[in-house]
Amino acid sequence: MSVRVRRVYETPQPEDGVRVLVDRLWPRGLSKDAAAVDEWPKGLTPSTELRRWYHEGEASYEEFARRYEAELAAPEAAELVDVLRESAEEGPVTLLTASKSPDxxxxxxxxxxxxG
Known part of the structure; x- marks a missing residue:
């Protein structure tokens, strides 16, 4: 299984496979052609409340990750995770984000x- 994370602003590469935007908002200043996004499942993105809480700067990454995993366990999101996992088993999947710190x-x- 090949899953990797890249910034959406980086030039698309042939080895990216299926390019999946995992941000709720479209990246600023980037055209849809330049982004070369294959899928944009907004149901996999953190809730607005969680995203805002994390970006306020007082939360640890570990706590954010725990809360986000809990959101992904909800039925609708879990179904999307399963679909994405199946896609990754068939070939490379690149998760795209506008985040300055993708890691x-x-x-x-x-x-x-x-x-996992």
Whole structure:
């Protein structure tokens, strides 16, 4: 299974496979053609409340990850996780985020969940 995380602003690569935008909002200043996004399942993104809470700066990444995993366990999100996992079993999947720190973002949490 191949799941990786990249910034959506990076140039698409052939080895990206299926490119999945996992941000709730479309990245600023990026055209849809340049992004080359194959899927945009908004049901996999952190809730607005969780995202705002984390970006206030007082939350630890570990607590954010725990809360986001709990959101992903909800039936609708869990179904989307399963679909994405199946896709990753068939070929490479690249989770795309506009986050400046992809390794400390919801995309990294989702990638870990998919691979685990």
């Amino acid at each position: 400390h973002s919801h995309a990294a949490v989702l990638a870990h969940l998919l691979q």
